[in-house]
Amino acid sequence: GAVTPFGMLSWSPENTRGDATRTAAPGGYQYDATRIRGFSLTHMSGTGCAGGSGDIPFFPYAGEVTSSPASDTKDAVYAADFTHADEQAEPGHYEVGLASGVTADLTATARTGSGRFTFPEDKPASMLIRTANSEVGSADSTVRIDPKARTVSGSVTSGNFCGYLDPEGQRSYYTLYFTARFDRAFTSTGTWQDDRLSPGSTEASGGTGGFAQGGRPVAGKGAGGYVQFEPGSGPVNVKVGISYVSQAGATANLAAENPPNRSFASVRSAAHRAWRDRLGAIGVGGGTDSDRTTFYTALYHSLLHPNVISDADRRYRGADDKVHTVGRGHAAQYGTFSGWDVYRSQVQLLTLLDPDTGSDIAQSLLELARQNGGVWDRWLHGASGTHVMNGDPSPAALAGIRAFGGIGFDLRGALDSLVKAATVPTEGDLSSAGKPVLSAGQRPSLDKYLDHHYMPSVTNAWGGAAETLEMSGADFAISQLATAAGDKRTAAEFAGRSQWWQNNFN
Template sequence: MKILKSFFQLRHNLKSVLFYTCLSLLIGSSSSVFAQQSLIRYVQPFSGTSTSTTLASQHVEAKSEQLANTIPAVAPPFSMTQWTPQTQLSEKKCLAPYYYNNKQFYGIRASHWISGSCTQDYGSFTIMPISGKLKTRATDYATSYTHEGEIATPAYYKANLPEYNLLTEATATLRCGLIKITAQKADSVYLLITPNSDQAKGYIKIDRQKGEISGYNPVHRIYQGWGQPAGFSGYFFIRIKKNFSISGVFSESRVSADQSIENQKDLGAYLGFKMQKGETISIYAGTSFTSIAAAKLNLEKEINATSFETVVAKTSQAWEQSLGQVKINDPGEKNKRIFYTALYHAQQHPRLFNDVDGGYPAFAGNYTRKVMQKGNYYDDFSMWDIYRAQLPLMELLNPGLVGDFASALVLKGQQGGWLPIFPCWNSYTAAMIGDHATAFLASAYNKGIRGFDVNEAYRLMRQNAFQMPDSATYLQGKGRRAINSYLKYGYIPMEDAVVNAFHTKEQVSRTLEYAYDDYALATVAKNLGKKADYEALMKRALNYKNVFDTAVGMVRGRFENGTWYSPFHADHREPYITEGTPRQYTFYVPQDMPGLIKLMGGAKKLENELDSLFAKKEYWHGNEPGHQIPFLYNYTASPRKTQQQVSRILEEEYSDGPGGLSGNDDAGQMSAWYVFAALGFYPVDPVSGVYQITSPLFSQSSITFKNGKTLLIKTQRETKNANYITRITLNGKQLSKNEITHQQLINGGSLIFYMGE
């Protein structure tokens, strides 16, 4: 099996080399060394689309298939729409558009799937080419395909459809896609264009004279307000660069010569062509969240009549520039593939939401179009996941972009009345727990990132922290869940079941995460001179102590009268813990590690508890609450155990190939963890701007920051087996602790890790 896997990996690599060699020719002679210098060639878009093959995935509780739910997304970083081959029908929750092991091909989808999530796609549409007889039911026109001849890069996708004798290729810009269909024999060819509504909604219209198709797929909310209209649609405008001889619309297998159709089950449009072998159809598609006219404008401004090859080259170059901020010098080709794939996955979301003219749908479903005066507007913040590492990674690499993210969150709060907890589908959701828009805004502000109204941000953050919305507002997903109980008791007691939330109960986890958010807000209050708020919030930042039972040495559910929930099971999934166990969540006190250590009984006790967690195989890297845990040995006398555990996780939890991720990537958080850990530092407490250090994976790497400065990271080993840090110097001066600050990093220079046995 290993030999077979290696063969397929080698074959894929050879295909990639050939593709990039051809791409260098397409770009032109000025880029003749493109193939040799390319970083995009290391990116594996299929990673996470198949059952996990990592060692760690064999040890998780669930024995079912482990899927990371990523897609082979074709688009520039942080784009409005990703273009993906579609092997899975519907926009239903937890069904990604593409799975590597599925055998049926349904077309190229213009997708708004949140990468690596268990949510749902929205506002999408699919373009499917077929030949021979017209078929309009998906189960009839789906075609078997293999990965033979398939190529996927961040800028280009190609698949051969043998049953139809058609070659399908796709590329994309920020808001638009370009698909090319090539006939491999003379035949009748049809294009099927389908809005992917699971609610028998949507609209599509054909203008045969102009060769244009337009339509929309209405978006509906998820979690709070589930199923309600979100106040916008996924709009599309398509221009076909080839005359079609016939056209019409359909609903399931019912075909009509009409040129438009609306609100019917599995509706779509078909276009018919007579094609000779070697002829092509070019499909130019613009997308928007505000209108068909805006989708058309986006297409005209971003692509217009640009050739397919030029779009591939430009989008490839965009990725080269982005990936090229981090350069790796290491003989391990496999690790380079994993690293640059992780960097690719970490740059999918948040999603660009505004048109080229600045227009975007107002937040929270009020059906109006707003216009950005400067910057861009973003959505799909999987906030419970990405505040930990993915957003902090962008704070390092692209602070200007982060300023736009922060501005978008403030705009949402102004338009909806409350700062959102987990804004996706451009709506309130109340998904997951915590109030981590606050943590992110504080993190960005404390690192000197501006571009947003900090006073408005503070007002909105403070409202979440101190006020309970009225009942109707609360039902819409606004405000912190169970905030009244939290303010009254200093923790959320077991009697409060936290109704009207996607996750009910989970009182202890909520208490811990609110305490962190209170600390985050306190740091901003201090900088803004709001002394009373600062003092109150810093006191609340210690609320984690109220759910720590010293009798068992861990966090535990607690009742209003102060008694503890029984029985206590340290390593079981308990109703008061989110997606984990009491043992795992006990280590979530990033704002006050000295205080947690004291509660535990000292640094040696913390070390022993960490040892126990790893010995029992209770560390679960496939989910976010424990991502900081391996770095906590830095707060003990044994920081080399951080280096040992992080190195093991890098080796066991990540691999290359389609099964290379061991759990949901969650909008890039799992991947961002890899990027940080491989470089040698991680933001245990992103609000503080301090990173905990570990041994780098690579012998040498460099980071080029937007301020023009470069940080060179090197390891110097005393012997071949020297794997542990003996000392660290930054610009020749030895670091006194196993940590480094944000400012030290972005000031650039030389960071050298001296390694011994």
């Protein structure tokens, strides 16, 4: 798909195997699934849980909209086949020709996207905007069509990452707003909610539900809107801005990064340069062309997350659901931090390549923890904690960032917060909610760990030897942060605690 390094917006296809309640893969796209039901504005890369993000799918449809897209539960009507021979992908740009005769051409800035859609001249040209259809569904969505301004705007309220695994995850925790501005007049408009199609309508709302029914969208539910264009009038261009703060924020991001006079080619070229600069930070020689392609593809993947969640005006919605402003000395607020998955190597790599980005990520994690009552959640989706995985990855992530040159964050503040989290059991630590995959506390069963100096096999998390090793590693990281801060007493205490792994045997 089309995305810039750490970009908020990633415009990419949603594949289907004939079930509208799920996508073919957690990131939306699976190579052997050759049918597309939309191009969504947000994605997560490399996750194990089935679905997450995939917000606000756009689907260019070469036909008249005569039934509710929510009722197309098998993706038989409002979806299209494609072949990889009709597909082009490069950093910052994605293009595909669909079997319907439509071509979708996508590129991006950090917070906006530019789309160029070419329809067959002899068929109706429609654009569906499936506001409710995030990959794991939605609790609510809104859509508003303004024919005079040639805009479609609205929002989706979702969350639910890994929610199908445990009721602890079945909840909403973000709203994404969007503003889409087209360069063509609308010849007709309409909306839908569940099985009801409303031609001529310009407003609708409703989610897919499902958060409390097993964590999956409910077939046949959802809302959205569609617009139609004069056929044979050339490509339809659209610019889309998004924001987690407000509708006004989405519109302002669009004005700041992708104003009306900025061409598709200009956006594409800038995205290409942004990736060239990041990937060019490492030069390799030797090997084969295939080896080097593999190397730079892996480097590309490693620079997709965490994501910028602050708007162009530096405001962002925090873990407390309040609006905050990025602090002085930092370029952006970051979210979507898959702590357990990245603390061993990815944060070290991205910090080595750009210490300022590493520092901003460390400060972002601290700010979000402060807004979350001092709890450093181990897996952040946007600004919000999902509690997924085990251990306490934040100390190791920050120590790794610090060791690899990311020194521009509040070290003392982070150390004090992490030490408290490692020594004072919280209500979440004492709760079995979500165990073992979505454990509510930062250090589940911390009381038992402090008592035994190892994690017993029955705990509020994964338990046993694995959890003991995770805690020992986290404590060693705290000792390293304390050493960097000149706090010898704390460094010695946690260096001692880091050896509790030796209490495992057999």
